[in-house]
Amino acid sequence: MFDTELFLESVPTLADAALVTIRLTVVSGALGLLAGALSAAAQLSGVTALRILSRIYVSLMRGTPLFVQLLVVSFGLPMLGVSADPFLAAALAIGLNSGAYVTEILRAGVLAVPAGQIEAAAAVGLSPVRIWTRILLPQAFAISLPALAAELTIVLKSTPLASVVAVTEMTYSGVLIQSRAFSAIEVFVPIAVGYILIAQAILRGARHLEGRLARARA
């Protein structure tokens, strides 16, 4: 039996929690993009120490469960004397995790830019940092946009793990209701729909941006 009353009662709470999920996805995604851009640059910089550092980062993040990373970050930061807000600790852990995958996505995007363009930039006198920020990353970003959007949906679907460090995002909010009301369907169906809607927004947004970039450059 579907308990309509419980469903209607839960919606406002779940909607609030959905906002937490969206915020966590956006902040983690932005951190992941930043970490990935820096790490991809380090890996392609030609500086051995930076390349090794980036490789270690990527293997560490890809080789351990996000669950463990969340625990390490949220309990590790206070030990280092940083009082971490649970939300920020979770965003940092998810962002750093995603950054490892973004590294590989952007690396492929950067390698797709013809070498002649880099030489042309060097000939004009652009510094390596400027070549990255002005020439390589804007193009790598456009090339990688579909893969980056897919990565952001993975970030979205990783956010329930943040409940382990007491961030009440959408799924955990549902768990709380369910443990009180002993009814699952009324809570988790709308939650599933919520994830689908957010993921669709991400994918459609990326498609739209892709179209705009393509039109601008055509």
Place this chain on the structure above:
Amino acid sequence: MLMTAPPPISATGIVKRFGAATVLDDVSLTVARGEVVCVIGPSGSGKSTLLRCLSWLAPPDAGRIELAGERLGLVDGGERLRSAAEIRRQRSRIGMVFQGLNLWPHLTAAGNVMEGLVTVRRMPKAKARELALAHLDRVGLLAKADAYPARLSGGQQQRVAIARALAMEPEILFFDEPTSALDPELVGEVLDVMGALARQHTTMVVVTHEMSFAAEAADRILFMDEGRVVEEATPASFFGNPREERSRRFLDRTLSRYRLLVRSP
């Protein structure tokens, strides 16, 4: 004592090796202000490498290069390398137009020309755009200022690349086979722009396979083979009466193609 300005570029004893292969073997070249030098020779003779050494994109293994009297790449009085920032500053005084079409596709024609002005010369955007438009006008592409490279023909792209190099107001312009990647019908418009620059006494070194351009525009021809300068002469003397056997053979091979064209009915 007569004070004369140092030449835009003066290179002596340039040696460049790639592994065991010596690509440039003791090459020297001085270009006077306003002079147009065309470098010709068979593929693999080291012509492109010479330009890349002279612009420090591929630093030479030996030799000395002076850019308007300033030692390029290395600090005078020693072999200590200049800082990366100093090398970039020096390099920005050399204009370079490459064989490949390598405008930055995410920037408009004007954006391509402005990039160096804004990020290297730190010029305000409005002033950089004004200057970019002036240089696009010089290559006949003012109307295409806001077009992205994908909307430009290969010839137009190379003309934007010329404007991009000119906008930095370089001491000297290097052209590395700028028409080799173009469809035949687009070669003319690029050579026209380069010819106009030559007539305005822009200091240029042009690596090219376009013999008629070299014959018309050059003040001096440098013929290279196997990493060495084989012959250096005026166009009239080089094309009319080459001194060296190797020059003669190269010209016979290259120009016979044109003769065939002329003879056919």
